[in-house]
Amino acid sequence: MAFDFPVYTPPDFTAPSLAQAPCVRFASVIQEGIAPDGYHATSVHPEYLHLAPDSWTLLQESRMDCVVVLDRDGELQVREFRTLKVEDRVACGRSEDGSDGILVYPGGFLPPGEEGERERFAFRTGFSRETSFSIDYDRLYALLEEEKRHGFILWVLGPAAIFDRDAREAFVSLVEGGYIHALLAGNAFPTHDLEGALYGTALGQDLYTKQPVPQGHYRHLDALNRIRALGSIRRAVEEGEVVNGVMRALIRKDIPFVLAGSIRDDGPLPEVIADACQAQDRMRILARKATTVIALATALHTIATGNMIPSYRVERDGRVRPVYFYAVDMSEFALGKLLDRGSVSARPILTNVQDFIVTLQRGLNRR
Structure with a gap:
């Protein structure tokens, strides 16, 4: 396709x-x-x-x-x-x-297959946990293959994306495969990714078995302390302290990222930008380049990014194309909140984000 x-x-x-x-x-x-x-x-x-x-x-x-x-x-x-x-x-x-x-002018694009008039009455025209998403995955596979070569794919990640061993490894594979051109996140996502690299846990639970480890509640704090002592995530990667994970893959591939802080942050990590306006400006630099955005399980960062992304982009040759925005969460409320905030171009996929990452990576590998 x-x-x-x-x-x-x-x-x-x-x-x-x-x-x-x-x-x-x-x-x-x-x-x-x-x-x-x-x-x-x-x-x-x-x-x-x-x-x-x-x-x-x-x-x-x-x-x-x-x-x-x-x-x-x-x-x-x-x-x-x-x-x-x-x-x-x-x-x-x-x-x-x-x-x-x-x-x-909101009517410039007609989605494929929806050129005709819609029925005045029809079932399941919105989205819910009963909505099927098979065609959304197939379209997303095709879109990412195209954008990998000719677009700019921006990811917005919450920490749940790497709370699982398979999802974390699958996302690293997406980085190495060229499907991530930039990444936006808060302090929690890199913290728990680095916790996984250093101790094999996320929030004190084994990445695979999900079993709590002794004094596991210290693990993310130990990770923060260790990285802060080294001075930066990049230095931890370059010195071989961090030997796996998403942040390592991003740094080794020289993929830009912006980590925006919040009032609740532990640490934070050295690369986290605590000044909200400065973080917003840095996020917008990447958002202005985006042709496709994929946001996973982070309501506030997703809404913030949605406010920075128009529904269209004017290419150098003058062609006007849509900007695609996929928001993935297992909470109908979180996705509904995004749509209520004016991100009308967002396409919701209601599922566990860890399953989404693994399914996406496997689907792209089969193409």
């Missing part, structure tokens, strides 16, 4: 409502970090701004809950509120149908 990208159909700008639309209004920032009244907040969808008669411009790099700034060269920038400077010119308008010179 080869992956077939849907064709993007742009808006019909000859339609009277758009042909007669006014140009978008810009207002200047008068206080640093504060948007002017009536600012337009961006979404995950393609958005066009009417800058001049017969000229609608598609935002090149959008993301949720930001503002649009017209720079001195006449280019549009999507910026966070906190980056605004005095005299920056910010797009204003709350109507999204073109009547304020701003068009939010």
Whole structure:
């Protein structure tokens, strides 16, 4: 099964409502970090701004809950509120149908096999623990094979992804196979991966048997202490202290990662970024490159990344393609919370993430 990208159909700008639309209004920032009244907040969808008669411009790099700034060269920038400077010119308008010179356009892509009209009444149109995901796996195998060569695959991982020996080894295989181009996580994921490398446990349980080991509750703290004493995860890998696991594989393959801290962190590890704004900026550098995102069992990091990822990407040749976002969790609540936060392009897969990783790795190996 080869992956077939849907064709993007742009808006019909000859339609009277758009042909007669006014140009978008810009207002200047008068206080640093504060948007002017009536600012337009961006979404995950393609958005066009009417800058001049017969000229609608598609935002090149959008993301949720930001503002649009017209720079001195006449280019549009999507910026966070906190980056605004005095005299920056910010797009204003709350109507999204073109009547304020701003068009939010969610209908550009038609998913394969869904071109026709849907039934007005049908069973199981949402997702739940009863939903089947066989076709989602098959499409994901094909997508990752394509993205491995031509895209940028960003993974967002919670610690549950490596609480199992087979899942941990399968993920290392995905790293080595070229299916991970960057990784986002918190402090817990690398901590327990390093605990596994140093002691063969995760949260004090044997990675395979799941049996608690004597004084196992010390193991993740011992791992943190040991890595902090060495100065960095990278140094621990280079000096041969860490001989297996995901963090070792990422470092040996020179794959970028961002570890964002939180208020509850133990340690944290030396590479964990404690400053939230700095971590957000570093995450966005990788998020801006993403063409496919796969988020596993981490509700807060998934929602944060979802807010950084638009539903589309403009390629260098001008082609507009979708950005795919897979969210995997065994909790309907966690996935529902993600969708409620505006990540409308997310595709949920409801399953145990450890099983997902193993199934994904085996499926890719069979291709």
